[in-house]
Amino acid sequence: MKTIVLGVGNPILQDDGVGLHVIEALRLQIHDPKVTVETATTGGLNLLDMIRGYEKVILIDAVRQNECKTGEVKRFTLSDFHSVHSCNPHDVSLSEALQLARQLGEKHIPSNIILFGITVKCTYEFGEQLSNSVAAAIPTVVNLVLKELNNT
């Protein structure tokens, strides 16, 4: 199955960039030519451009959930979200972008989209370092993604 593993986040906003760090670790371990490994610092419509044409999409992103500790890893399907990293106020969320694409009769929309979310606290401070608890979650996410790919 033609698959893209896509880490999303902002590299200069501390824990927000965890998805990019996970991709760094994954690049060393994924050698299947059918699997594309990519990063993105952008929102819905641009993400849609990136995943168009793939059958399966595995997103990795920082998420914020009030009741959670930071550094927890959760698996979501797209239906769990109204919103996936639309950091751009002009943009729509990925799920809205997909809905839009379907409404416009676009083909090549991936049907199988899952997301691994790493819980973080909201940050408004510049920085490239991850907090300890979020960095500690990286190996877990890497394993989950590799398992997900093996099951594909």
Add this chain to the structure above:
Amino acid sequence: MKTITIDPITRLEGHGKITIFLNEHGDVENAYLQIPELRGFEKFAEGRRAEDMPQITSRICGVCPVAHHFAATKALDAAFHVDPPVPAKKLRELLYCGYVIYDHILHFYFLGGPDFVVGPEAPAAKRNILGVIEKAGVDVAKEVIKHRAYGQKITAILGGKATHPVSGLPGGVSKGLSKDEVKEIKDMIVSCNSFAKFTLNLFNDIVLKNKAYVDLIRSDPYTLKTYNMGLVDKHNKMNFYDGVIRVTDQEGNELEKFDAKDYTNHIAERVEEWSYMKYPYLKSIGWHGLTDGKNSGIYRVGPLGRLNATDGMATPEAEKEYTRMYDTLGGKPVNSTLAFHWARLIELLYATERAKELIEDADITSTHIRNPVGIPGEGIGVVEAARGTLIHHYHLDKNGLVEKANMIVATTNNAGAITMSIRDAAKGVIHKGQVNDGLLNKVEMAFRAYDPCFGCATHTLPGGLPMTVRIYDHEKKIYRTFSQP
């Protein structure tokens, strides 16, 4: 006193918050905007290699990576004492036009337009692009998506990478254009030009032919008489990429004109203890609180501020539309906040015309695209981001490392004006404690017109862009809470 809080602002994920205070009669006493600004940029930049700044700063904002990229690149030109070759400047400006094209299209169809196309008091779930499709049809939506993608593609070809360009270097650009690329870009620009005109027609039919909308645009709660600021060329025509900063007054007369390198002589930033936001104002006028008029140094940037600050547009079709806007709305300057939308579409048309001029210019395929850099020092760069004047300022040490950095972003330039517009709109629509979603949206419309951008940060789960409205009584106890998915 009752307090209403709108948090976060619908369709903006940057955790903005509007707080409205009611008096004992339930009328609006005051209203404030809070945008949590990203902190620590100065410290973050310290010690970095200067040439990394255009890439790093393009990540600051999810909305305007191209604007930050070139404000930084121009600051580095100045800091390294190098003037880029003319073809390099034209390539940068062409890339810049691509950015304005996609950004302005998105704002109109996704963010600002739905209030008019679908209606200001339509249910929140409909006031978005999907509602626009329902109303305007699938074919229009296809054109929107297509031309947004064209703008992106133009920036990707010229910038070497989609969304976050890597082509800007001190002294020029790293990448020229091939003949094939010129052809590809030209075709896209021609199509974007037609689409800009289509969009202006749509605006004309839906907004300007509707008396209720025109009345709304011209109404007092959406009127603000501030100074206006924008970049102009040597004929005082609007320019996104280059020029000098011009400020005009409430009658449209020039107040001052200055080079970006002198910005600290002209702009100061007010810090208020009740807000994290800084409020820039004109030094020559001074700070007199959140008030408009001749005696207040608050100014507006962005499409309407820019058009008010110029004597016209440098391209014929946009110039015609520029004249029509001022004729329709009672002469220059236009102080109607909601006219930002019209001004934005005039700029969209300008960007397509200017892009066409540039792509047809013989220089555009030149290979002389970079000049050698000199000794590093201090540099200031300015561009017009889609949402207003953006300034980057760096001090470099002798090894080309950043010693000190400062930025004034467009939304900060507009901070005072946005706050006042929200307050005035709230006063205009909320009476006797009566609030509902439609009325609150009319408050948000005052805010959206400016196309503000927030820092790009993490979203919340379970997602959605909930708007929570909290009303407090005069003892600051929660009196009512609204929320919507």
